[in-house]
Amino acid sequence: xxxxxxxxxxxxxxxxxxxxxxxxxxxxxxxxxxxxxxxxxxxxxxxxxxxxxxxxxxxxxxxxxxxxxxxxxxxxxxxxxxxxxxxxxxxxxxxxxxxxxxxxxxxxxxxxxxxxxxxxxxxxxxxxxxxxxxxxxxxxxxxxxxxxxxxxxxxxxxxxxxxxxxxxxxxxxxxxxxxxxxxxxxxxxxxxxxxxxxxxxxxxxxxxxxxx
Numbered sequence: 001x002x003x004x005x006x007x008x009x010x011x012x013x014x015x016x017x018x019x020x021x022x023x024x025x026x027x028x029x030x031x032x033x034x035x036x037x038x039x040x041x042x043x044x045x046x047x048x049x050x051x052x053x054x055x056x057x058x059x060x061x062x063x064x065x066x067x068x069x070x071x072x073x074x075x076x077x078x079x080x081x082x083x084x085x086x087x088x089x090x091x092x093x094x095x096x097x098x099x100x101x102x103x104x105x106x107x108x109x110x111x112x113x114x115x116x117x118x119x120x121x122x123x124x125x126x127x128x129x130x131x132x133x134x135x136x137x138x139x140x141x142x143x144x145x146x147x148x149x150x151x152x153x154x155x156x157x158x159x160x161x162x163x164x165x166x167x168x169x170x171x172x173x174x175x176x177x178x179x180x181x182x183x184x185x186x187x188x189x190x191x192x193x194x195x196x197x198x199x200x201x202x203x204x205x206x207x208x209x210x211x212x
Contacts, residue, residue, distance in 0.1 A: 001098075002096065002097050003095065004093060004095050004108070005025075005028070005031040005032075005094060005095075006031070007089055007092055008030055008031050011086065011114065011115070012080060012086060012087040012088070013088075013124075014084060014086060016084050017080075017085060017126055018127055018206070019084065019085055019126060019127070019128035019129070019206055020086040020087065020088060020126050020128070020129055021046075021088075021130045021181075022087075022088055022131050022136060022140065023046065023087075023088075023089045023132040023136055024091055024136045024139055025090075026048075026089070027049050027101040028098075028101060029049065030044065030045075030049070043070070043072060043076065044073055045073040045077075046087050049101075052184055053184040055069045055079075056069045057199050058079075058203075060192075060199075062083050062203070062206075084125075084206070085206070086126060088114075089115075090115060090136065091106075091109055091110060091112060091139075092110045092111060092112040092113075093108075093110045094106045094107070095108040103133075103135045111143050116143055116147040116149060117147075119174060119176075120147075120167045120168075120169040120174060121169060127175075129176045129177070129178045130178075130179050130202065130203075131180050131181065132181055133181065133182065134180055137180050141153075148169070149167055149168070150169065152165070152168075161179060161180050162177070162178065162180075162202070164177060165178050179202040182195065182198060
């Protein structure tokens with residue numbers, strides 16, 4: 001039975017963040033009003049399901065000598081602060097058909113206007129955007145019309161894994177280096193080592209920053 005769900009988390013924005021990881025919506029279990037649907041090992045935070053490789057992969061990229069991945073929301077937030085990473089999702093609410101986390105089961109999508117306002121107008125230090133999957137990126141692009149933001153995408157790079165994006169609203173342009181990451185759920189046919197290798201390449205600018 002379709003059920004309307006509200007996004008359960010506020011954007012996580014460390015004051016010194018230089019990059020933002022952007023998704024579209026959490027898993028069904030994370031969007032219910034309480035912890036009854038969470039299992040042992042799940043974390044009530046972004047990408048907190050135990051069947052998601054996300055935090056394992058990110059920890060292996062940024063802290064390869066410390067193999068333990070974050071076990072609580074507080075650990076996740078401390079990790080993000082340490083590495084100047086912000087985190088947000090595109091959607092404020094949505095109707096989900098069943099309990100599946102599949103993007104095809106989400107309808108009646110309502111964008112969170114905060115993200116577009118923040119990226120196009122608000123002062124911040126973020127220069128790099130990481131999109132969790134092609135679907136999230138395409139959804140992000142569709143939101144520009146609704147929020148009346150002009151943009152320029154580097155020619156010929158629409159389906160590439162990295163590209164340059166310029167947003168124009170207000171006094172001046174905002175320039176971002178963008179990467180499209182593969183989702184890290186164990187439901188997809190990829191192992192952790194493959195995901196880690198891809199993330200190492202995509203997050204190289206964060207580990208060894210280069211001028212943007």
